[in-house]
Amino acid sequence: MDHAALIYRTRLPVRIWHWLNALSVFVMLMSGMMILNAHPWLYWGKFGANPDHAWLEIPNFPGSDVPFPPLLTIPSRYDLAAARQWHFFFAWVLAASLVAFLVYAVTSRHLVRDLWLRREERSPGHLWRDIKAHAALRFPTGDAARAYNPLQKLAYLGVLLVLLPLVVLTGLTMSPALNAAFPVLLDLFGGRQSARSIHFLCASGLALFIAAHLAMVLLAGPLNELRSMVTGWYRLPMEKRP
Amino acid sequence: MTILTRRNALVGGAGLMLAGCDRIVASPTVRKVLTLGEKATMSAQRLVTDRNALAPEFTRADLSPSFRVNGTRAPGSADYQRHAAENFANWRLAVGGMVAHPLSLSHAQLRAMPARSQITRHDCVEGWSAIGEWTGVPLALVLRHAGLSANARYVVFHCADDYAGKPYYESIDMVDAFHPQTILAHTMNRQPLSVGHGAPLRLRVERQLGYKQAKYVMRIEAVASLAGIHGGGGGYWEDHRGYQWYAGI
Incomplete structure (x- = not known):
């Protein structure tokens, strides 16, 4: 009988950042939903308020007078001031840990070695096979499971290099004081209300990622996955016998 | 019957979780720590912003x-x-x-x-x-x-x-x-x-x-x-x- 190999897959800085980021993203999403409860309409452009055209009007949760119900928000009952205290405290945790992790990922070559797609992985045929394998819930086994698979890499790169930096930058663009200091931020996103809309879309993207990520963890073996993100040690899934 | 019980347990669990979260949110110590965010924001903005930036x-x-x-x-x-x-x-x-x-x-x-x-x-x-x-x-x-x-x-x-x-x-x-x-x-x-x-x-x-x-x-x-x-x-x-x-x- 084969013994499934235990490998050291996730190094300490990755694990620390993962949990710090998970905590801050959850607090940001939950307090962010409370902030959005205060004015659940989104606009494009430089300005936007009740008389103007909103591209999205989030309907109230059934039986509630706000879109996001108490179970989803921090605090649970309507309190914009407290939600802002939570949001802008954890914004510092999120942004600082993101910058630190990006520096680590580049200098330690984690980004290039573990996350960047290898040449052969970038071919459409290879990606298509990976999509089909995911759709059929067939996951890599044996040696192939030592590395992240291409779709997994794309998801992680999307969060690390696109969604998280964009959510921080669009958040900063909503600051009137920083608009004065760095007006280029407004040009970059097309105005404060556009930045607010992009901020919401990025947050929605992060929420979708979390849903997919947790589903994959459950499907791939939650205890093994959890152990690798806590201790670093991961048991390679065994190859199926013919 | 089973479904009802499970549903009650779910609702009860959610209620407990909410109560726990609300206690954390209402704690004066937590609120005090959170105000550090505002202080950091003010210091950082004042640091990087020209006083007369329009x-x-x-x-x-x-x-x-x-x-x-x-x-x-x-x-x-x-x-x-x-x-x-x-x-x-x-x-x-x-x-x-x-x-x-x-x-x-x-x-x-x-x-x-x-x-x-x-x-x-x-x-x-x-x-x-x-x-x-x-x-x-x-x-x-x-x-x-x-x-x-x-x-x-x-x-x-x-x-x-x-x-x-x-x-x-x-x-x-x-x-x-x-x-x-x-x-x-x-x-x-x-x-x-x-x-x-x-x-x-x-x-x-x-x-x-x-x-x-x-x-x-x-x-x-x-x-x-x-x-x-x-x-x-x-x-x-x-x-x-x-x-x-x-x-x-």
Whole structure:
């Protein structure tokens, strides 16, 4: 009988950042939903308020007078001031840990070695096979499971290099004081209300990622996955016998 | 039966979780730690921002077609209503506190003073924005006229309106008070300021959020400390609703 190999897959800085980021993203999403409860309409452009055209009007949760119900928000009952205290405290945790992790990922070559797609992985045929394998819930086994698979890499790169930096930058663009200091931020996103809309879309993207990520963890073996993100040690899934 | 029980357990569990979260949120220690975020934001913004960096100014083509009225729509006091009925002919702005020469300025005097016009964006803490054109006297000019004491650290704006039964007021520090775009606006979109938008005089402090833009300003007071003024938080929303004094984002 084969013994499934235990490998050291996730190094300490990755694990620390993962949990710090998970905590801050959850607090940001939950307090962010409370902030959005205060004015659940989104606009494009430089300005936007009740008389103007909103591209999205989030309907109230059934039986509630706000879109996001108490179970989803921090605090649970309507309190914009407290939600802002939570949001802008954890914004510092999120942004600082993101910058630190990006520096680590580049200098330690984690980004290039573990996350960047290898040449052969970038071919459409290879990606298509990976999509089909995911759709059929067939996951890599044996040696192939030592590395992240291409779709997994794309998801992680999307969060690390696109969604998280964009959510921080669009958040900063909503600051009137920083608009004065760095007006280029407004040009970059097309105005404060556009930045607010992009901020919401990025947050929605992060929420979708979390849903997919947790589903994959459950499907791939939650205890093994959890152990690798806590201790670093991961048991390679065994190859199926013919 | 089983389904009902499981459902009850779920609801009960969610309720327990909510109660636990609410306890964490309500804890004074937690709230105190969280205010470190506001302090860090203020320090960082002041560090990276040029003191005189101007808030973006727009063109008349960018004006909001309709500028939302927010907060008090018309102060209820008999005094204010008399002033409004007289078109503010007998209204006066008091400038006092830590100044060498306290001032009492009429609406006509304020309108005759050098003015600055700016088309800027008003950002409510709730998330919406509106663009308007504001014309008014630079606050720095008024403070210099009054001979502001070198020991004064804050400027407090006492307003004519009560909000939820409590007097509205706001305050800013000297960095914002002497910023070139900080004006006492008497004109909006080239019309005399309407009652809904704060007639006869409202503060524009363009690098901060909407609740700092005090409407119905009756009295300006220079002080060394905000302690002892109403709740000591520096403003109505700060005292009664826990909003940040430095509304930097």
